[in-house]
Amino acid sequence: MKKKTSIHDIAKQLNVSSTTVSFVLNGKAEENRISKELQYKVLEYVKKVGYQPNQLAKSLRTGKSMILCMLVEDISDPFFSSISRIVETKAFEHGYKIFFASTENDTEKTKALIRVFRERQVDGYIIAPPPGIEEELQDLLHEKVPVIQFDRFLPEVKTTNVIIDNLGGAYSAVQHLQENGYQQIGFVTLESKQTQMQDRLNGYLKAIKEKKQKKVVLKVPYRNPNESTQEKVRLFLQDNPAMDALLFATNYLAIDGLVAIASLKLNIPGNIAVVGFDDNTHFSLFSPPITAVAQPVLKIAEEVVVQLMNKIKSSGKNPRKEENILLPTQLIVRKSSLAVPGKKLNARLENIKNESISS
Amino acid sequence: MKKKTSIHDIAKQLNVSSTTVSFVLNGKAEENRISKELQYKVLEYVKKVGYQPNQLAKSLRTGKSMILCMLVEDISDPFFSSISRIVETKAFEHGYKIFFASTENDTEKTKALIRVFRERQVDGYIIAPPPGIEEELQDLLHEKVPVIQFDRFLPEVKTTNVIIDNLGGAYSAVQHLQENGYQQIGFVTLESKQTQMQDRLNGYLKAIKEKKQKKVVLKVPYRNPNESTQEKVRLFLQDNPAMDALLFATNYLAIDGLVAIASLKLNIPGNIAVVGFDDNTHFSLFSPPITAVAQPVLKIAEEVVVQLMNKIKSSGKNPRKEENILLPTQLIVRKSSLAVPGKKLNARLENIKNESISS
């Protein structure tokens, strides 16, 4: 690489000091009484040679890297990637670049990631935390580095959190199924103690208890392979023949669940109604289209950036108190959860019988 | 923020020079004859106080930022986000972090992005280029900064490119439809001169010409709103009543096309067969499942990283010659493109008649 021009090169060429050039380039010319002519001369020359200040040097001196870091479970997950996309754009408008990384919900991997980004003097963290990184986040807070948790949060760590109304979302989904005449609603979720999962479970339980229905819950281990999840859902359906509706706690659980339902040749919603948590661009194209609890992706992303920028600005000053920003979900009703007119109880049992006769 | 400990603080505490500490920490202790005891002492202390070297200072001095930048059209697109995910992981294994950014296929935005990342002394670029940034890439090459183009490429810029066999992929898709008895196969693509789009068109044309079939092409403008694309496909279907199959050139065109087909109440593949370019996790769940030309996402990502690492390593030495790495596609055959036994020509016309009677 040929050597790049530095501020000193500029200064030398113009027979001024690098201080002057720096003042001009950083809008501090007036307060330092640099004459208009000289300002003009510097700007002209800088433009002419296409000088670009070295941000590394700048950051080293100022202590601001103008870099944020965003840690999500998996940047290829549609939910996280669409949020990332918006966060990237918004942050860029504020002059910030972003390191994206996938935690895989792995505690050790995430600790390593945080270590690396701390070395890089990252100015702020946006994180959907895996369990067990309380200490690392606390360390960041001690160093007065702004941290926002989103999607889920570690309650022990006092940060501003941007989350959705998981409880309300699950509650409204179950309620919707109940209103459409479903009487035994199953809930397929993850074996996870994370806040968002707990809240979704609680929302489900609340609605079930209110109507005095039977609670039917399947918990799938976290890093379960797809086929195994599908098998578990299949068994779950077979073990609970009276179950006439299913609420899936995540996007990918819903996908696996749909595969399982398809493999049992069950009819949606005739034999089993389906609602997913977290909407998907393609749910409307499935047949039947799948009802889902939509998360306000745009709002989440915007809020995350707004909150982080606030923190960065007010850093050093007396910090405003931390708060949980709770955003509403929206139930998108599609065919998969509609009432089935004249539906008999145990429609599925009959279907299974018919299936075995016809096959 | 409380001041972090620097290498000088370490040195002072141990009553040695910072040179010594640096040697020990960078594995250069032996070649500089630092005694074993001192090495041990330094490492112990560093561990004890949890010292983390400032990467900014390190990068400033060494000229290596250990940061890559990956520019794709849209990081929330499933194709790009899954590649990004893998690239992120692989690059991390080599000690590199990545700035991801979305070009939106916008020339000016991309120029601005490149400018910003150059200021940051990024060590290498992975880019799915929008049109019109030949000069910027050339500038990077002049500065001996490694650049890899992928997915598509600007032929004027001599870089190593990782691309898939777009021509072969489209060709095999059409051939597959022909073998299943489809006689008038339409191609829905973008108004785009980019290499990947041109090659897909050429693959389509080649197969059509070989069988002397009628060429039926719909070109949708680039940033067309979804509804408008759907409307265009609807008209395309209505204007070509004898068309019995459709090949879509991209993922999102296929989605819009499926919406259009559904809105016309057409049966797949009875009235119209469908093949998409670029497979999607959900295509197998559509009804019917959608046949697609799958891109080797994992291979693309791996190859991109391997090639970039090679370039970074051999930087300065006589560069190996640039090459196009062409990866094969795979046709995933599903129900949407299967032969329809006893299918009459113009089955769709009849269907449309029946529809209007029954409704």
Added chain:
DNA sequence: AATATTTGCTAAATCCATTTAGCTATCTAT
């Protein structure tokens, strides 16, 4: 005319690490 103020600019310190060149003390060989 002497002093105070303002204008216009710069020297040098600083951020934190790496790296070159070299210094001293000890040991070896003659």
Added chain:
DNA sequence: ATAGATAGCTAAATGGATTTAGCAAATATT
């Protein structure tokens, strides 16, 4: 006894910016 080699370490330069403190000349004030 003396040159030469080696072991063990360090001073100082360097990378490229920002920023504090301050200098010299021009202008204003009394």
